[in-house]
Amino acid sequence: MARVIANAQPDVLVLQGVDYDHHRLALKALRDTIDTHGWRMSHAFSLAPNTGLATGLDMDGNGRTGHARDAQGYGAFFGQGGMAVLSRYPVHLQGVSDFSPLLWRDMPDALLPMTAKGAFPSQDALEVQRLSSVAHWVVPILVEGRTLNLMTFHASPPVFDGPEDRNGRRNHDEIVFWLKYLDGTFGDDPAASFIIAGNANLDPVDGDGRKSAITDLLTDPRLQDPAPKRAGAPQQGEGHSGDPSLDTVAWPSPDPGHLRVSYILPSADLRVTASGILWPEDGPMAEVVGAASRHRLIWVDLIF
Numbered sequence: 001m002a003r004v005i006a007n008a009q010p011d012v013l014v015l016q017g018v019d020y021d022h023h024r025l026a027l028k029a030l031r032d033t034i035d036t037h038g039w040r041m042s043h044a045f046s047l048a049p050n051t052g053l054a055t056g057l058d059m060d061g062n063g064r065t066g067h068a069r070d071a072q073g074y075g076a077f078f079g080q081g082g083m084a085v086l087s088r089y090p091v092h093l094q095g096v097s098d099f100s101p102l103l104w105r106d107m108p109d110a111l112l113p114m115t116a117k118g119a120f121p122s123q124d125a126l127e128v129q130r131l132s133s134v135a136h137w138v139v140p141i142l143v144e145g146r147t148l149n150l151m152t153f154h155a156s157p158p159v160f161d162g163p164e165d166r167n168g169r170r171n172h173d174e175i176v177f178w179l180k181y182l183d184g185t186f187g188d189d190p191a192a193s194f195i196i197a198g199n200a201n202l203d204p205v206d207g208d209g210r211k212s213a214i215t216d217l218l219t220d221p222r223l224q225d226p227a228p229k230r231a232g233a234p235q236q237g238e239g240h241s242g243d244p245s246l247d248t249v250a251w252p253s254p255d256p257g258h259l260r261v262s263y264i265l266p267s268a269d270l271r272v273t274a275s276g277i278l279w280p281e282d283g284p285m286a287e288v289v290g291a292a293s294r295h296r297l298i299w300v301d302l303i304f
Contacts, residue, residue, distance in 0.1 A: 001292040002030065006037035008278055008297050012141055013041065013086045013154050014197045016134075016295070020049055020079030027084050034066045034086075045093075048098050049082035051075035055128055061121030061162070073133035073156070073190040083135050083198075092140035092147065097188055097265045099136040099177070104170065107177065111169040111210075120152060120164040136177055138188065148304055149194035151178060155201045157208030159256075168210055168228055175200050184221055193304060196223065196226060196243040196265040199295070203259040205242030214263075223265045226275035233281070234258070248277060248293045249263055255273045264300045271303040 005013065014072055019026060027044050034041065034060055051077025052068070060069040068076045075081060085091065113120040120126075133156035142150045156176035182190050196217070196258040202209040204206040204218060218225045227246060234244035237257025247258040266272060279284045289296065 001163050002033040002037050003288050004079070004278060004285070004297055005034050008299055009039050010086075010299060011088045012150065014150070014201050015084040015086065015172075016154050017081045017293075018046070018084045020046055020051075020084075020274060021080035022048075024084075027086075031040055031086055033130065038106050041088050043087040043090050044084065045087070045091045045096075045139060046082060047096075047135065047137065049073065049079060050130050050132050050174075050303065051082055051134055052078040052080045052183040053077070055125075057125050058121055058128065059125050059280050060166075061164075067250070072130045081134065081282065083137070083152060085139055085143055085152070087113070089144075090142045090147045092142050093112065094142040095147070099138075099181075099186065100130065100134075102131045102136070102177075102186075103127075104131040104173065106172050107131050109129040110173055111167040113164045113169055117162050117270075120166060126181065131170070131173060131177065133158045136174070138194075140191075141241060143304055145159040146304065147191060147193075149191045150259075151181070151194055151196045151198075153177070153198040154199075155202045168208070171201055172210040172213040175202060175217055178217060179220060182220070192267065192269055194267045195270070196263065197299075199262050203242060203247075203261060205260075206237060206240040207259045218263075219267070222268055222271075224271045224272065225265055226300050228275040228277050230277040230279040230280075231281070232277075248298055250290075251294060261297050262295060264298055266300065266302055273303060274301040275299065287303065 031044050052070035058065050088128040134154035136153045140152040156167050156170045158168040158171040202214045204214045227243040236244040238254035246260045248260050248262040
């Protein structure tokens with residue numbers, strides 16, 4: 001993974017699936033490992049995620065408690081699979097906004113999981129359930145005297161549930177959160193220049209999930225979609241109709257197959273000069289990229 005990152009040479013990098021520890025020792029160790037491959041990002045940022053945060057309740061309706069699916073976000077232990085930011089530019093720590101504690105029921109127009117019997121899995125569960133399966137952060141990056149707001153998140157997969165569609169509804173609302181945020185719903189005054197970057201776990205064309213969430217985000221006039229693409233002859237999942245060159249993850253075929261789930265969406269005022277997906281077909285980096293993760297690194301070059 002360090003070799004992939006050093007090859008891409010990012011100025012600001014969002015990492016997903018990074019276990020959280022209080023002193024960020026693991027994150028700093030990763031940063032230093034990247035440094036040994038020739039690329040230094042001095043600034044390391046992370047906050048405690050919702051993954052593995054115990055609730056003491058049955059959150060998935062299977063009649064048991066204390067399991068990974070009974071935490072605020074899926075996790076066998078607190079902090080498993082969190083998020084982090086590495087940057088060559090400093091983070092304005094006093095300006096960070098962490099919306100991870102936001103309760104799902106407090107999200108305007110929330111698509112809460114309800115059945116004919118009432119709240120799923122219970123009213124007690126919905127009273128404590130947070131919206132973010134991992135986290136929602138607004139992280140101000142100080143770039144040569146100016147502030148660029150990095151808005152990042154990792155949404156729940158819209159699968160692995162039952163007919164109540166708990167995960168599908170949560171995934172929808174985790175994505176739509178950013179539209180509400182830009183509307184000023186949560187009290188913050190969104191800056192003119194920002195980037196939404198993260199794993200939405202939702203493809204606008206193929207796979208499962210409520211497509212309207214990501215479609216509305218991609219077509220919002222306050223944002224632009226650079227549509228990063230991979231080079232070469234991409235694989236197409238069985239029954240897929242979307243552009244395979246846009247896919248960002250290599251899940252096994254035929255189901256779910258390759259999908260577009262990761263996004264970098266700059267605000268409309270920023271100038272995009274290039275974008276892409278680090279996914280070589282052959283050459284020395286091809287095997288390294290495949291070993292690093294099923295998810296591929298996507299990048300966008302901006303003039304700010």
